Amino acid sequence: MRIENLKAKMARENLESFLITDMKNIYYLTGFSGTAGTIFLTKNRNIFMTDSRYSAMAKEIISGFEIIETRDALAQLPEIIAHENLKTVAFEETVDYAFFKQLSTIVRNIEIFSTSNFLMEFRQIKDEDEIRNIRKACEITDKAFLDVLKFIEPGREEIEIANFLDFKMREFGASGTSFDTIVASGKRSSLPHGVASHKVIEFGDTITMDFGCFYEHYASDMTRTIFVGEANPKIAEIYHVVREANQKLIDKAQAGLTYADFDKIPRDVIEQAGFGKYFTHGIGHGVGLDIHEIPYFGQKMTEKLQTNMLVTDEPGIYLPDLGGVRIEDDLLITENGCEVLTQAPKELIVI
Ligand SMILES: [Mn+2]
Incomplete structure (x- = not known):
């Protein structure tokens, strides 16, 4: 076919x-x-x-x-x-x-x-088998996140946390990671793509983890931001803005929505909260055999979402020298809405 x-x-x-x-x-x-x-x-x-x-x-x-x-x-x-x-x-x-x-x-x-x-x-339009594989890849990613919450503590290096996530995803059935796991803590969380380093986790750190796996050749891609010990009040403020942006797109995403609106709906939430200039990347991308594939979204794009597209919803705010927050989910676009395949919790988590 x-x-x-x-x-x-x-x-x-x-x-x-x-x-x-x-x-x-x-x-x-x-x-x-x-x-x-x-x-x-x-x-x-x-x-x-x-x-x-x-x-x-x-x-x-x-x-x-x-x-x-x-x-x-x-x-x-x-x-x-x-x-x-x-x-x-x-x-x-x-x-x-x-x-x-x-x-x-x-x-x-x-x-x-x-x-x-x-x-x-x-x-870019996924069939039943492809959706099943991506759904499974997302489930594995969710489970690894729940386990890493019990593993993270002050004194561990970012790399140890990344390795733990990678190992867990393989243990749960992944064939490998879909990209190099990002763990960015403390001020480093203001780097949108801070690859895991030897930095040691400290009390009060914000930690952004962006990770995913391949299952039967299909990728998942998820980001969660959590706090260790206590949440810096300014970062907690942007956390709620990012979460609202992420949720608003989930509420509105459906077949027929233009790529311009897909970008604009969450971006407006962040702009209205006064953080527009700190949201420095695209809102999302397609996921499939490749971790990044079309569709990509931009402010003037008139193309429309189609049923069975698989796309990410990943707003972020990055305050230089302070820290950043990104929340990313994988959405299956349906005729009347979307299904969120990544189900890891999104309430503000302090461990
Ligand atoms: Mn992504």
Whole structure:
């Protein structure tokens, strides 16, 4: 079905052939999860190329493709191009320069051109299986958060807390973390993406933890901010503003909401509270096979949310030299609202 949808789009947009090298796109189309593979699609043929390490596995799990075993997929192209009488080859713009140079050298005398996010139109709408996997990834993330609350105490390093979260997520069934776990404490919590450091947790610290995992190739992404011993009153004030912004978006998110409004609804809450200039990043992003994928949101974007998109809601306020708060949930967009897949508590927690 996925491959049929893609080939129909290729026909609509006059792509005679398409070279796919992004491993997430390859997984999406075939279920192949090895580390080396290349897809080449033409009107008449679906070709999957991989080397001898993976060809047996590919033959077993991939249907609807010719499997070619080769250590150099690009070297196979001239013959296919000649056989299919192709005039153009499209490729993904995310390829690296060395690949582009090799492609330009091997594919001569016909036009090559790049496409942007060609498969994402499909990937951004999740099917039942994908939703089930992301739901599970979110459950694992929630459980790790509940456990880390019992682990955090003054004297521990941020890195120890990050390692604990990573270990717990694996223990609960994750295949790994979906990105490097962020633990930013004290003044460091004012760094929106403070990677865990050797800083030691102290009484009175604010701690922002942004973490997530992969379950069956699908990601979760959650942020919670908590306090150790006591909450600094100014940070407690912004905590309530951020939480209100996060909740207001949950209340309003549904299919049909424009990307501009998705950004504006929580941003207005923070601006009206007088902290607009301290909310310095985007409100959210899509989550799926990639931890960050479309949709992204901006103030003038007229596109609309669609049913079964999976997006984050992550307002934050960061007061320089004092500390910051971010609360992030993963939302499944539905026809009449949204479902919050990350269920870890959001009331102000002091441990
Ligand atoms: Mn995020």
